[in-house]
Amino acid sequence: MTGQKEISEKKYPPDVNYRTVLKGLARLDPFFHLLMAILLITGLMIDLLGPWLGGWLWSIRTIAHGYLGALFILVFIVYIVQVIYSKKMRTVLTATNYVDFLFYIILIITGMTTASANKPWIDVIPGLFHALSPIAEFTPAIHTAVTYVWIVFSTVFPGGILHGIASVYLISHLKKKSKMERS
Amino acid sequence: MKAEKFLGNFGRSESLWMYACARCGECVDVCPVYEETADEYTAPGFKIKKMRGLVGRKLGLPFSGGISEQGIKKIVKGLYECTLCGRCWSVCPYNYDLVSLWETARESAFETGFGLDSHVEMINAVKAENNIFNRPHARRKDWTKGLDVPVKEKADTVYFVGCLMSYRGQLKPAAKAMATIMNAAGENWTTLENEVCCGVPLKFSGGTKDLEELMEINISAIESIGARKIVFSCPGCLRMFRQEYSKALGKKVRMVHGIELIDSYIQSGRIKLKDKLAERMTYHDPCELSRLAGVIEEPRRIFNSVTSGFVELPGNKFNVVCCGGGGLYKAVDLDKSLGIAGKRIGQAEEINAAGLMTACPSCYMTLSQTARSKKSNVKVNDFAEVVAQQIE
Ligand code: HEM
Ligand code: SF4
Ligand code: SF4
Numbered sequence: 001m002t003g004q005k006e007i008s009e010k011k012y013p014p015d016v017n018y019r020t021v022l023k024g025l026a027r028l029d030p031f032f033h034l035l036m037a038i039l040l041i042t043g044l045m046i047d048l049l050g051p052w053l054g055g056w057l058w059s060i061r062t063i064a065h066g067y068l069g070a071l072f073i074l075v076f077i078v079y080i081v082q083v084i085y086s087k088k089m090r091t092v093l094t095a096t097n098y099v100d101f102l103f104y105i106i107l108i109i110t111g112m113t114t115a116s117a118n119k120p121w122i123d124v125i126p127g128l129f130h131a132l133s134p135i136a137e138f139t140p141a142i143h144t145a146v147t148y149v150w151i152v153f154s155t156v157f158p159g160g161i162l163h164g165i166a167s168v169y170l171i172s173h174l175k176k177k178s179k180m181e182r183s
Numbered sequence: 184m185k186a187e188k189f190l191g192n193f194g195r196s197e198s199l200w201m202y203a204c205a206r207c208g209e210c211v212d213v214c215p216v217y218e219e220t221a222d223e224y225t226a227p228g229f230k231i232k233k234m235r236g237l238v239g240r241k242l243g244l245p246f247s248g249g250i251s252e253q254g255i256k257k258i259v260k261g262l263y264e265c266t267l268c269g270r271c272w273s274v275c276p277y278n279y280d281l282v283s284l285w286e287t288a289r290e291s292a293f294e295t296g297f298g299l300d301s302h303v304e305m306i307n308a309v310k311a312e313n314n315i316f317n318r319p320h321a322r323r324k325d326w327t328k329g330l331d332v333p334v335k336e337k338a339d340t341v342y343f344v345g346c347l348m349s350y351r352g353q354l355k356p357a358a359k360a361m362a363t364i365m366n367a368a369g370e371n372w373t374t375l376e377n378e379v380c381c382g383v384p385l386k387f388s389g390g391t392k393d394l395e396e397l398m399e400i401n402i403s404a405i406e407s408i409g410a411r412k413i414v415f416s417c418p419g420c421l422r423m424f425r426q427e428y429s430k431a432l433g434k435k436v437r438m439v440h441g442i443e444l445i446d447s448y449i450q451s452g453r454i455k456l457k458d459k460l461a462e463r464m465t466y467h468d469p470c471e472l473s474r475l476a477g478v479i480e481e482p483r484r485i486f487n488s489v490t491s492g493f494v495e496l497p498g499n500k501f502n503v504v505c506c507g508g509g510g511l512y513k514a515v516d517l518d519k520s521l522g523i524a525g526k527r528i529g530q531a532e533e534i535n536a537a538g539l540m541t542a543c544p545s546c547y548m549t550l551s552q553t554a555r556s557k558k559s560n561v562k563v564n565d566f567a568e569v570v571a572q573q574i575e
Contacts, residue, residue: 006502010273016279091232092207169199
């Protein structure tokens, strides 16, 4: 039934700026973006800056990338279940989004074996260790390679990183425009 | 090919928006038209997805899909199957102005020859007779018969009546009620000698070519009167004035809805009301007045001083669910529009309201027509009539 969503009053015509967008983001999706951003940044740090990180490397791998990656799995499951049961599945998502989901699943599976830090899952489900051991040899390479493929893919096609880039550009454009209109 | 030109009026903001939209689907969940039609082309997020393909192609981006005239017709149909209620904007996490997006897209549809025949007819009527009904311009003031309605050369306040209130028999008493209340309050007011359609129907249809010319007639009339305040009965006219006319009239001219004016009369004691009624009454917030103009508390203050039986409808105030009659949707699909209104009447019945008040001529027409066809016991009233009857 429509009309059930209660939004607090806001002004029309609206302003769009980082504050309004972050507020909207926090209302709908506080974990997915945050974790994804942390995983992307820390993943790239480990891969590209690993030798220079010294003692930091261990904590970035274990805590920032490892444990948060394990948490991301839960967030992702909740997110996917919500998507499947929403009208948006039919109406707003495109092929790019579905391919993105596939990338996430590959990253999740390969991630579980890549970082020993992802132990929380292995600890909870000991059977996973055996189930994943045959592929454990290749997964670090796959995990890294898929990340770069994902970055390229989602920068080129609308839906993934491109939506982030367009968002940042749009917000700064609208801010400039409203400043001009006011003066 | 005209299809190539469709959405050619999208600027940087609209084009970027096509890619920024997060596909969160919040808008899809709340759109009253999509709920009624179940046709995905009416779902706001889906329209964006389809338009993105076209914009992408114009920008030369890969995998953007083709442009077929048939495909565009489906998108355009969806753009007109929309009440411009702004519910999608209200839930959009970006706060992006989706109402303006729909209006801009309709403008392009109209300009590229995809406009609707019924809208072309309406625009021709406005050009010929300055009103959307193609009724003689000379009869615009017929509603004033038997009343003390001033036409002054100079006045503090102009009452802008609008096409619906001026010409629709059912609504004329509401315009009269507004006049009675302003007289009772001792307001120094006038109507325009030569009022013409405010132009909002043109904007909604997308056919905005003659808009400025039309606006100019009202602007020069208001300027010559030297009014500091303009009062409206129609929230559509009000939004049009606040958004478009204010650029010419400047910030010094206040633009208010009748409901705000009457609230100020009651608060300041300029009008006194009789003892409260006991009737169970509710209020349907017009989308354009509550969500898009922020007039929310004033009607409640009024109704609570008119009756001791005021009750709220579910889905109200800023989150109001549209009556189905906005955005010229009635002319596009009458059955579906009245289907949406039927739900609203049903909600009023559920809370056992005897009276359903509104503050918009378009909501009034849609809801009262539906109440009649449903043989509902709920009586739809314009707020001004209810208040005028209660003046001491
Ligand atoms: C400045 C603002 C934003 C930035 C920089 C940003 C960045 C990103 C990035 C990098 C992705 C990539 C994920 C992928 O490839 O699947 C993404 C996905 C996503 N974003 Fe945003 N985002 C922003 C605002 C928002 C907002 C306000 C929402 C609304 C809730 C949102 C909803 C989503 C959703 C639902 C996805 C998943 C897309 C998918 O299903 O694949 N984003 N975002
Ligand atoms: S303005 Fe209202 S009717 Fe139109 S798309 Fe948005 S929610 Fe639907
Ligand atoms: S609510 Fe806004 S961001 Fe979400 S799908 Fe609709 S238009 Fe896009």
